Amino acid sequence: MLFGQYAYFVPESISMRASEIAARLGIEPDEAVIRGSRSPADRVIPAAHCWRVVCRTAGMTVDEQISHIVDRLFVHALQIGMLAAELDRTDGGPGSAVLQVVRVFGHPAGEPEDLSGLVDGLGKLPGQHQLLGWHLDRRTLEFLWLTGAELDIDEYAYR
Incomplete structure (x- = not known):
C-alpha cells in the first residue's frame, strides 16, 4: 500500500492575518493562508x-515529523x-492553535511499504x-500544553 503523511x-485566526502572527511571534511560517482567498x-x-x-x-514517521516541528518551535x-489565548478570546472560542496530522492511505505519490x-x-x-503507528512523547505533550494547542488527526483513503 502507498501511504502519505x-x-x-x-x-x-479569523481576525489576525498570518503576516501579523509572524510579526508577533518573530518567526516566519513555512506556509501562510489568507482567509477567504479561495x-x-x-x-x-x-x-x-x-x-x-x-x-x-x-520516510519520517508521524512522531519524527511532529518532533521536527516541536524542535523548531x-x-x-x-x-x-x-498569542493563542489572545486569538481564542478575540475570535470567540478555543482552537486557535492546532497540531495537525494528515495521513492518506493509497495516495499515488505516497511511500510504498518496505517489505x-x-x-x-x-x-x-x-x-x-x-509508517503506521506513532506516539507523542512528554516533550510534545508539554509543547501542546504550553501553546494551548489541540491535536487534530485526519486520515483519508485516496480514491
Whole structure:
C-alpha cells in the first residue's frame, strides 16, 4: 500500500492575518493562508488566516515529523500560547492553535511499504507499513500544553 503523511502546527485566526502572527511571534511560517482567498461569493474559504510550520519529509514517521516541528518551535511555546489565548478570546472560542496530522492511505505519490529485510529476525508481512503507528512523547505533550494547542488527526483513503 502507498501511504502519505505530513504534520503541521498552526495558529489560526479569523481576525489576525498570518503576516501579523509572524510579526508577533518573530518567526516566519513555512506556509501562510489568507482567509477567504479561495472564496466563492456565498462562503468564506478558507475560514481562517493560517500561519503554518510544516514537516512533509518523506520516510519520517508521524512522531519524527511532529518532533521536527516541536524542535523548531519549543523555545517559543510560551509566546505561542499567549498569542493563542489572545486569538481564542478575540475570535470567540478555543482552537486557535492546532497540531495537525494528515495521513492518506493509497495516495499515488505516497511511500510504498518496505517489505525488505528482517525485524528482530522476523520477516515482514504485507499490511504492516513502516509508517503506521506513532506516539507523542512528554516533550510534545508539554509543547501542546504550553501553546494551548489541540491535536487534530485526519486520515483519508485516496480514491
